[in-house]
Amino acid sequence: MSGQLFIVPTPIGNLEDITLRAINVLKSADLILAEDTRTSSFLLKHLEISKPLKSYHQHNEHKILEELVSALNSGKNIALISDAGTPGISDPGFLLIREAIANDVTIISLPGATAFVPALVNSGLPCNEFSFYGFLPQKKGRQTRLKLLAQEEKTFIVYESPFRLVKLLEELKEYLGPQRKASVSREITKLFEETKRGTVEELIAFYSLKTVKGEIVVVVQGSKNSENEDAE
Known part of the structure; x- marks a missing residue:
């Protein structure tokens, strides 16, 4: 059974602007993809979440697509976040989402912050x-x-x-x-x-x-x- 790709919006400033559902998804994910792991580490520490974190940004997204799709197909649940706001809205995310669709991976986009x-x-x-x-x-x-x-x-x-x-x-x-x-x-x-x-x-x-x-x-x-x- 393949895993799921979760698109998780993060606060654009005020750290209280994150949903309870987003927190639960991040807590249960097998891997969190972050635009800048330093920025996201601060948020995750604030939320008391400790999960494997991997860089996913415009300079490496082409290189690691195959690796990520393989992880999803092996049953891993992956949460994609950006530095702030909703991934894919002027932030990395489109390529991974398109590739996940092409491989019949279930994608779940959470509502949340966007500027x-x-x-x-x-x-x-x-x-x-x-x-x-x-x-x-x-x-x-x-x-x-x-x-x-x-x-x-x-x-x-x-x-x-x-x-x-x-x-x-x-x-x-x-x-x-x-x-x-x-x-x-x-x-x-x-x-x-x-x-x-x-x-x-x-x-x-x-x-x-x-x-x-x-x-x-x-x-x-x-x-x-x-x-x-x-x-x-």
């Missing part, structure tokens, strides 16, 4: 339908993606480094216009959590005058909603 959902809800922008783009390409393909975002009718979400936030906002101003509404959330669930809302131009003025730290989620009004407001 873009609270940022979206907290933005005040329409969230009945939305698009998630993760991190934009840094070089090749970036202009193409920005042109696509300019045509995006729905509210859309991107992740960004704090060091490149102002540059991103300036690009959004260029491609979408200065009056497009947006929201910037950082340090979600942490002590210095902050959400700043306004037009793209207002956000540029705000963040150009301060040092930005922490994980960044940018939520932007879609072109359709912007046009509807202009028509009112």
Whole structure:
């Protein structure tokens, strides 16, 4: 009988943001795959969980796929976690999940923390339908993606480094216009959590005058909603 692959979300800041089910899965797993074993060791110690821990990240995921599938096929239950949030959402996980599916391994994805959902809800922008783009390409393909975002009718979400936030906002101003509404959330669930809302131009003025730290989620009004407001 083959084992099961569990996709386990971990806290994105506040260590209390983990479900009882996730804790039980981690306690019962034969092996835990972690993006950074040092980061995950801190969490597991906090939860008083002692299990074999193995590195699984973008630099080795291709190399160890066969080994992991073999372990699953031999009956081992494996839990996949990332440094923070839900594996596969701008984090490693897709390749292993795809390979597990190809080998008829049972996959169980647990609900849990991910940064873009609270940022979206907290933005005040329409969230009945939305698009998630993760991190934009840094070089090749970036202009193409920005042109696509300019045509995006729905509210859309991107992740960004704090060091490149102002540059991103300036690009959004260029491609979408200065009056497009947006929201910037950082340090979600942490002590210095902050959400700043306004037009793209207002956000540029705000963040150009301060040092930005922490994980960044940018939520932007879609072109359709912007046009509807202009028509009112």
